[in-house]
Amino acid sequence: MRRDHSLTWLLIGVAATTALARDIGSAAQTVDYVIVGAGPAGMVLAERLSRDGTNKIVLLEAGPKEFNATLLNTPALFPFITEPLWNFTGQPDENLAGNSVQIPQGRVAGGGTAVNGMAYCRGAASVYDQWASVSGNQGLAWTSILEDFLEVSHYAKTVNGTGDRQQLVNQTVYGHGSVGVEVSRSSSMVGYETLVSQIVEDEMGVPEVDMNDGTGIGIDRGLLSIYAENRTRSYAANVYGPALDDRRNVQVLYNAWVFHIGFEGNRAVNVTYLQQSLNGEDSTLTLRGNEIIVSAGAINSPKLLMLSGVGPRAELERHRIPVVADISEIGSNLHDHALSIMIYNAAPEILTVWQWTKNTTEAVIASEQYASNKSGPLGTGNGFVYAAFRVPDSTFDGLDGSHYTTLPADRPHVLIQVTSIPLLAGINSSAVTAWASIVQPEGVGRIGLQSSDYRDNPVIQTNYYGSDADKAAILWAYKKLRDIMDNSALQTILPEEIYPGANVTTDEDIWKAIQAQTLSYRHPVGTIALGTVLGNDWRLRGLEGIRVVDSSTFPCPTTCHPQSAVYAIANRAAKDILKSDQSSHRSTRYISEIFSWARYNIEAAHSRWT
Ligand SMILES: Cc1cc2nc3c(=O)[nH]c(=O)nc-3n(C[C@H](O)[C@H](O)[C@H](O)COP(=O)(O)OP(=O)(O)OC[C@H]3O[C@@H](n4cnc5c(N)ncnc54)[C@H](O)[C@@H]3O)c2cc1C
Ligand SMILES: *[C@@H]1O[C@H](CO)[C@@H](O)[C@H](O)[C@H]1NC(C)=O
Ligand SMILES: *[C@@H]1O[C@H](CO)[C@@H](O)[C@H](O)[C@H]1NC(C)=O
Ligand SMILES: *[C@@H]1O[C@H](CO)[C@@H](O)[C@H](O)[C@H]1NC(C)=O
Ligand SMILES: *[C@@H]1O[C@H](CO)[C@@H](O)[C@H](O)[C@H]1NC(C)=O
Ligand SMILES: *[C@@H]1O[C@H](CO)[C@@H](O)[C@H](O)[C@H]1NC(C)=O
Ligand SMILES: *[C@@H]1O[C@H](CO)[C@@H](O)[C@H](O)[C@H]1NC(C)=O
Ligand SMILES: *[C@@H]1O[C@H](CO)[C@@H](O)[C@H](O)[C@H]1NC(C)=O
Ligand SMILES: *[C@@H]1O[C@H](CO)[C@@H](O)[C@H](O)[C@H]1NC(C)=O
Ligand SMILES: *[C@@H]1O[C@H](CO)[C@@H](O)[C@H](O)[C@H]1NC(C)=O
Ligand SMILES: *[C@@H]1O[C@H](CO)[C@@H](O)[C@H](O)[C@H]1NC(C)=O
Numbered sequence: 368m369r370r371d372h373s374l375t376w377l378l379i380g381v382a383a384t385t386a387l388a389r390d391i392g393s394a395a396q397t398v399d400y401v402i403v404g405a406g407p408a409g410m411v412l413a414e415r416l417s418r419d420g421t422n423k424i425v426l427l428e429a430g431p432k433e434f435n436a437t438l439l440n441t442p443a444l445f446p447f448i449t450e451p452l453w454n455f456t457g458q459p460d461e462n463l464a465g466n467s468v469q470i471p472q473g474r475v476a477g478g479g480t481a482v483n484g485m486a487y488c489r490g491a492a493s494v495y496d497q498w499a500s501v502s503g504n505q506g507l508a509w510t511s512i513l514e515d516f517l518e519v520s521h522y523a524k525t526v527n528g529t530g531d532r533q534q535l536v537n538q539t540v541y542g543h544g545s546v547g548v549e550v551s552r553s554s555s556m557v558g559y560e561t562l563v564s565q566i567v568e569d570e571m572g573v574p575e576v577d578m579n580d581g582t583g584i585g586i587d588r589g590l591l592s593i594y595a596e597n598r599t600r601s602y603a604a605n606v607y608g609p610a611l612d613d614r615r616n617v618q619v620l621y622n623a624w625v626f627h628i629g630f631e632g633n634r635a636v637n638v639t640y641l642q643q644s645l646n647g648e649d650s651t652l653t654l655r656g657n658e659i660i661v662s663a664g665a666i667n668s669p670k671l672l673m674l675s676g677v678g679p680r681a682e683l684e685r686h687r688i689p690v691v692a693d694i695s696e697i698g699s700n701l702h703d704h705a706l707s708i709m710i711y712n713a714a715p716e717i718l719t720v721w722q723w724t725k726n727t728t729e730a731v732i733a734s735e736q737y738a739s740n741k742s743g744p745l746g747t748g749n750g751f752v753y754a755a756f757r758v759p760d761s762t763f764d765g766l767d768g769s770h771y772t773t774l775p776a777d778r779p780h781v782l783i784q785v786t787s788i789p790l791l792a793g794i795n796s797s798a799v800t801a802w803a804s805i806v807q808p809e810g811v812g813r814i815g816l817q818s819s820d821y822r823d824n825p826v827i828q829t830n831y832y833g834s835d836a837d838k839a840a841i842l843w844a845y846k847k848l849r850d851i852m853d854n855s856a857l858q859t860i861l862p863e864e865i866y867p868g869a870n871v872t873t874d875e876d877i878w879k880a881i882q883a884q885t886l887s888y889r890h891p892v893g894t895i896a897l898g899t900v901l902g903n904d905w906r907l908r909g910l911e912g913i914r915v916v917d918s919s920t921f922p923c924p925t926t927c928h929p930q931s932a933v934y935a936i937a938n939r940a941a942k943d944i945l946k947s948d949q950s951s952h953r954s955t956r957y958i959s960e961i962f963s964w965a966r967y968n969i970e971a972a973h974s975r976w977t
């Protein structure tokens with residue numbers, strides 16, 4: 368294969384030296400790396416793999432390049448983003464009394480980072496050490512991957528630090544990468560943050576920490592992926608996109624929905640995709656690649672593999688998909704962070720999302736503040752405060768709690784978060800939401816196919832709170848959070864519990880309230896796990912020419928929000944890939960250097976799919 372590749376470039380080289388002005392793409396050519404999905408993983412890979420100019424790269428993204436710039440860039444508006452999304456819904460979950468959860472995912476350049484809540488959190492160090500140990504890739508261990516965190520992100524203050532709120536930031540764990548991470552400004556505070564932090568500190572006995580320095584347990588007043596200089600979203604597409612646009616050896620294709628990976632024997636050789644166009648003239652095209660890297664996210668990556676014949680045999684045969692490789696674990700090990708909510712009415716002085724959207728006076732003030740100097744509620748993430756802690760071992764008395772009790776000591780079981788977004792359908796008052804999430808659950812879900820038609824959404828079995836210990840853990844956590852929120856010090860600002868409501872007091876009724884209002888944090892991971900189906904070189908075991916790098920590769924979830932870890936592992940994977948593929952690429956290097964002046968011509972790399 369590598370020989371074919373050098374040969375192709377050699378032939379092109381010969382053709383081009385005889386007719387210098389000709390497009391290099393005029394001969395049938397092979398791309399070095401075809402990357403599927405321009406989320407944080409795909410974007411980081413495309414940037415790093417193309418950096419020295421020698422590799423030809425095509426990055427395919429099913430969604431558009433951008434969407435409504437106001438919604439995309441203004442941090443506080445993220446709850447109002449309704450598209451471009453993959454509108455996934457889980458199957459009715461019997462653990463939730465048959466309710467189904469919505470699990471939308473980003474479908475645009477930047478993937479989830481274009482639509483997410485921007486919480487930037489790395490969590491407990493032992494998670495990364497576990498990944499290193501199960502995968503055999505020591506680069507994933509905390510002390511190594513910290514380098515990658517430093518390479519992709521930086522911490523910045525508002526100009527001169529004026530107006531930033533007081534918050535613990537461990538300056539040693541931020542580097543010089545372009546993803547901006549910052550604290551909120553005082554003028555963006557909602558009004559409950561300090562008090563809630565104080566109550567958690569008193570009731571749980573945990574200190575304020577920076578959850579980006581390897582610490583898992585404590586109170587974090589929340590850092591966000593926002594550019595300090597202009598208070599706009601800092602995300603994969605505006606961090607990495609400009610470099611990709613400038614490079615001649617990279618082509619990013621938008622509205623390009625990959626639905627099949629072609630194999631010759633056990634080697635992946637091409638991808639086929641629907642190129643959607645605005646005028647409705649869609650075309651189906653195939654692109655050959657020396658290496659296909661799947662970075663479509665934890666739900667779409669296993670779906671694409673299964674559509675291409677790689678997955679559990681029974682699942683493939685059920686849909687009459689020819690089996691390329693029977694890998695039973697693909698799609699399994701789905702971990703998400705389920706969260707269960709409670710809602711409080713807020714006093715008028717609490718600057719909730721409702722206040723700056725529905726209260727005309729507040730709405731005018733907020734937009735003036737943001738327009739004049741980026742102050743006020745619009746420049747941040749709507750009053751995020753979070754804290755993580757363990758469930759006492761005694762919670763598991765009488766049942767098997769070993770999954771929880773044997774987790775490393777730095778690993779929290781529960782993440783609580785408070786936000787000023789009203790997350791209960793039908794609410795029409797100024798409200799605050801608090802939730803408890805089990806971040807290291809025992810129960811796992813699964814992704815399957817609904818049919819062999821790529822346009823159908825996959826089948827998502829969430830299996831939230833899927834073990835007795837999970838149920839005990841969430842019940843304990845929900846009650847603990849309710850105690851915190853019902854603290855008398857919060858009475859004046861959060862006077863009334865709207866959900867679950869004062870009449871809900873018995874464990875049985877609380878469990879029903881949990882089942883009725885459990886949502887997805889939108890943090891799916893683990894469906895193509897390192898150490899299980901991926902080797903330490905990011906390759907699918909037993910197959911050649913194909914790697915997977917994205918959130919689906921996490922063997923277990925991080926203890927808080929995952930975006931930071933996706934950037935970091937992709938950065939690590941790119942370095943691993945360059946190292947392992949370098950020798951096979953050396954022979955082609957001088958040829959591509961000669962022709963690096965020529966804009967890589969994508970059209971010629973296509974052949975029609977019939
Ligand atoms: C609403 C929401 C809120 C979130 N909030 C936070 C938060 O506050 N903090 C945090 O840390 N994390 C948050 N997350 C999670 C975080 O954004 C994800 O963990 C992260 O984006 C995953 O990165 P990824 O590269 O693995 O996949 P994704 O970001 O999902 O990127 C995959 C990309 O591949 C594209 N794609 C998929 N299938 C195909 C195909 N067949 N062909 C071509 N392209 C394809 C998709 O359109 C997408 O752009 C949130 C996620 C969502 C959706
Ligand atoms: C973009 O979103 C904003 C905020 O919701 C809205 O006011 C505006 O009309 C939208 N713009 C377009 C072009 O749809
Ligand atoms: C998802 O749903 C929203 C409305 O809720 C819609 O605007 C959008 O087009 C849908 N996305 C897809 C890919 O169907
Ligand atoms: C920041 O500090 C510099 C140097 O002290 C000063 O010149 C500048 O005006 C300050 N900027 C703001 C926005 O306060
Ligand atoms: C900051 O983080 C580093 C790296 O994890 C750690 O060694 C150090 O103790 C932390 N500093 C503080 C003050 O917590
Ligand atoms: C905000 O600043 C960053 C960093 O300088 C820049 O990349 C980005 O384009 C700016 N965003 C907007 C919307 O101005
Ligand atoms: C893609 O590769 C497969 C496997 O070799 C092959 O059968 C198929 O024809 C290829 N598609 C195109 C359009 O070249
Ligand atoms: C609307 O905002 C004004 C100005 O801050 C405030 O006085 C008023 O109480 C708010 N209204 C409601 C219903 O909260
Ligand atoms: C920012 O603008 C608001 C509204 O225009 C104003 O009240 C405030 O003083 C300004 N803040 C700074 C730090 O300039
Ligand atoms: C919400 O409440 C306001 C009054 O506070 C009322 O004017 C409005 O119609 C209500 N909206 C809905 C959707 O019920
Ligand atoms: C509590 O009261 C609400 C509103 O009246 C009602 O819908 C709910 O069923 C009650 N729950 C219990 C457990 O009594």
